[in-house]
Each structure stands twice: as C-alpha cells, then as structure tokens.
Amino acid sequence: MVRGVGEKQNVEWKSDWKDEYLAWICGFANAQGGVLMIGVDDSGKPVGLRGARKLLTDLPNKIRNALGVVVDVNLREGPPEYIEIDVPRYPVPISSKGVYYIRSGSTNQRLSGVDLESFIMRRRGVSWDTLPVPRADISDIDEQAVMDFCEKAVKKGRLDASVMDESVEDIIDKLRLRKGEYLTNAALLLFGKNPDRWFLCPFSKVGFFEMADLIYMDEVHGPLLRQADRAIDLIYFKYLKAKVSYDGIIREERYPYPKEAVREALLNAIVHKDYESGIPIQISVYDDKLYIANIIGRLPEIWTAEKLMAKHTSAPYNPALANVFYLAGYIESWGRGVEKICLACKEDGVPNPEYSVSLGDIMIKFTAPEDRIIRTDGRLTDDHATEKTTRSVIKRITKAAVWEQAIIELIRENPNYTTAELANELSVSRQMVSRRIKTLKDKGIIVRRGSPTKGYWEIASDE
16 A cells, blocks of 8 residues: 555655656655655556666666665555655755755745755754854944843843843853854844844834725834834734723723734744845734734744644744743743644634745734624625735735845945846846835935946945
C-alpha cells in the first residue's frame, strides 16, 4: 500500500519520472523532508512504472549530481511496481542546479530575492533581526523606551531591579542587540527613536470598513513595544463599539471580542512579521468581524493553519524581537499564543478565531457573536465579500510597497537614475514609477536634488 499523508506528512504522487521533479526533491530537502512516489496516480493508487528497475539505479546518481544530496530510492514491487524516493530534511541550504526551492503546504516554491536571503541566513543560524546596521549608533535609541521596557521586565520578574541603574548602552549590550560596534535591526525596531527612518513601513495600519468601503483609518508608528499598546488602545477606544447594560447602577460594557485575545494576536503579528517586506501590519475592522493580517511574515516551514491551532513549540520568526517581548511580559516563550487567544475567546463566549495561511500572508479573523454586533448602517455583511475586500486591499498595498522597495534599492545602486531609466530597469511603465516616486517623496523617504535629467536622488534614511 502507498503511505498516505497521515503516515508521512509530505507526500507527492507522480505517475512517471521527469527530471523537473528534481525541484520537488530539493523542496523536500529544504523543508521537513518528504516522500516522492513515482508510478502512483493523483488519488494515491499505484499504476505501475515502466523501467522502474533502471530508474532504481539511475535516480540516486542523478539526484546526487544535481542536488548534492543522498536520498533513499526504494522499489515497491506491488504489483504493480513503483518507486518511492524518501528525502530527509537537510540542515544546510540545498539547490537544484543552482536554484533553491522549498516545500510549503502542498506547493513547491522557488526561492529568490529577499526570501532566498532569509532562508539561507536561517539555515546558517542567522536571523534578519540580528543583522547590524552600520549607520546607526546609540544616539538613535529612545532612552525612555528602554527604561519603560526595563520597568515592565523588572515588574514581571524577568530582569533584576539593578538593571534600572545601568546605562542604556549596557542594557542594549545585555539584550544582545548589538553586533560589535553596530546596533542590530532588532534594536532599532524595538527602541529606535524613529524606526521609519531605517525601515520601510515598520508600523501597523488600522481601518474601519463598511462592506467594500474604507471609512477611516489610522497608522501606529514608533518603537515596537509602544506600538503594541497604542494599537490596542486605538482599536478599543475608536474602532470597536461595546454593548452597554446595567446591573443595578453598575454599568457593564461588552466588546465584540475579548481584549486579551486581540492583543495576543497583534503581538504575534508584530513578533513574527517579516520586516524586510516593507509591508505594514493590516488591522481591518468591520461591524461584525476583525482581521489582523501579518503580510509576508511566515510560520515555520510547512506549517498549516491546523498545526498552528494545535499544540506546538515556540518558533519565533524574529528571535531577538521575541526575547525582548518575552522579558517585558508581553508574550510567552512556549508557543502558547494561539492557545491563550482561544482560551480568552472561550471564557468570553466568543467563537474561536479562524486562521488563514497562504503564500503571501497569515490572517486571523475574529467573528463577533450576533448579540454584540452594533451595525453601522443596518446592512448585513457577506463573509466572502468581506474577506475578498480585505485581501484585495492587502494585495494593493503589498504590490505598491514591493515596487517602492525596488525603486529604493535601484537608487541606492545609482542615485543618478532618471524616472525613464528606473522604468526600464524594472520593466514597467514610466507612469507607474512616477506614481511610486511621488509616494516615496511624500513620505519623505527620497529627495530629488537638481534637475530631472541631470540631478540625483538622496535617500533620507541613508543620511
């Protein structure tokens, strides 16, 4: 019998061998391993394989030459005969003829650009948040933000009270937020006076929607530890409506979702976000639903929404950020975030949230009980239309931010680029580049010096 997904988590069935399946073996090796069965149809039924015994001899050499890995190739005699290729997880990055792939869910993704850099760093035991920032120094750190953190950590019992007497520089060093003489990305995100100077969109966006219409919105900027508290206060004071009742003369307010659950979900998004992406966290509020979308930030390899909801170990995407949030008492270190969210919802009589895991984002949806919904205009909300609208907004913002980041990188390489030359480099229209440049100029990220043809660009965050 063919082993099913329940017996081996990653299984792929192919009716015949093709050399393009080397990419799948590469993807398995770079994820959690897996099994490729050749001579098995899409339903998992063995259909037989011509030349199976010759492939049994040829495939180990072909795989070793193309990928540099050793796998188990076994003949299953059936009848009919088929081949099983058992691929272990490799602790180092594996490429197929110079191209890197990784298995994610039921898809095999080709890695490139930022994703490839991040993958290789992590395989070498390095995370992006621990990388140094050469142009930053201790004067870029908000001392009060550091002291606020220390106060929380001491109160939680996770740092000794003597830390309050130490210098900001010593505290940064003890938190391992410096590499040599340089501050790390984590230091500037957590305690920077202006994280927006160093990173593209390191903030959260909150918007209130009626059906497909964005009614109003806010952005929450600043050091990450402060962002979490500010965003939650903003959501509950401005965006959510509480049902009011009275027990005698005592006023009682019941919000549609427990504050502890929404706060935990937002903290998870902040800690696990991929800050290289240049995409803000999206918080979309409707009369009866609330979405928190952590764009580009990823779960550990091959995780699914089902595994996320089950008992699991702690695997922070940004370990340096997670450590500081843990010391401050914001999060647990044992992977209990989702469990705490569900427990808070259960105790408050609210349905468990729904997680949606895709290639580009992780989204959590809270649904309000009917007896706590205060409709803005009396219209009912369509679930499919709501989620479609939310993802549509996210995709537009994601696409725009990716082009803006590409323009910034080109300007870094050559400040003398004209708009036409940038459009040519990116293979897009001049009008699209002009729109993105206007946005970057309006945000104060880039400045044009001199004439349109003979001038040059300056990046504000590089000054």
